[in-house]
Amino acid sequence: MSLFLIKGAQVYVPESLGRMDVLVGGGKVLAIDAQLAVDMPNLHTIDATGQVLIPGFVDPLAHISGGGGEGGFTSRTPALNFDDAVKAGVTTMVAALGTDAITRSLEDMLATAKAINEYGLNAYIYTGNYHLPAVTLTGSVSKDIMLISECIGVGEVAISDHRSSQPTMQQLAELAAQARVGGMLSGKAGVVFIHVGPSDTHLSLLQSVVSESDIPIAQFHPTHMNRDQALLDAGIAWTQTGGSIDFTASTNEHFIAEGEIPAAQAVAIALEQGVAAEQMTISTDANASLPVFDDKGDLIGLELGDIASLHEAFQQLVLEHNVDISHAVQVCSTSAAKILGLPAGSITLGDNADLVLLDQRDLSITSVFAKGRCLMLNQQLQVKAPF
Structure with missing residues (x-):
């Protein structure tokens, strides 16, 4: 078993602990102290002076097996590159299908998630896609969540969008009930991850479900909420x-x-308007198409979501918007882990050792650990996918 002693980093768990040493082994955080003296075989010591140690980034939405297709077959986007995720410091991600559940499949996405897990990162999936009734692997949303270890919820279900199936309040309530029961039976969050489109109906459908059914508001996690000021x-x-x-x-x-x-x-x-960091997450929409439509709803352009955008947002939060690092860690890691029920997003004794070291000056990524393995050290990849 390889052991890593990270010495002298400014540690955020996400709260600041000050300058600490952190011992990692067996995939776990074994010790945290201001001065650790360790003399063991297979110990690798990393001098982290001038660096910040944070939990690995948690991405609530990545299209790991590719997405797109709104512009025809040539607009289908490629699968996520494992190396890109490591370089971006994303140690945990949740995959979803998008508009296309015809040429894209849950089976392929699950296989991709399993491969990413075997390579050394942490990958989960949502069952379903934009449309209702939800496509599933077992024939049931509840069964998918309960019986498939990687499946944590359902999504991304589209509302307020011309590409959605125009779901009713009753349909969405029934879906959320299935996800909730599946989550309860399996000890998972059973979250319903919601794609919110550009329609001015905004979150009215979700509000109806919450006000007119027994589904709690925490069952839903809507995304793309920075689409415009009104949203x-x-x-x-x-x-x-x-x-x-x-x-x-x-x-x-x-x-x-x-x-x-x-x-x-x-x-x-x-944050300025009083929203708690614990209520917000940032996702990358990695490898999704970024479609550009005209006023008639016709596609006129297509770009690609970037897994590195989560780290870039973290840098901007701290360096441009003067957000405290602990709050930035919360939004980019801890909140997503808690909302989605994932074993990630913190650095405490016994936690999974998913860690990112950043240069204290510009918060650029220097080293990445996932499941206790060093995947990147001093900006040099230590593990690479075979293709």
């Missing part, structure tokens, strides 16, 4: 009644020109 305002109002929201880090100049608010800026605005 951000709706999201902030949603959090005031106990809900949580997700912002999308991947963007482009066209989206910004149309009114999209960069994820880090959206978090800063929400």
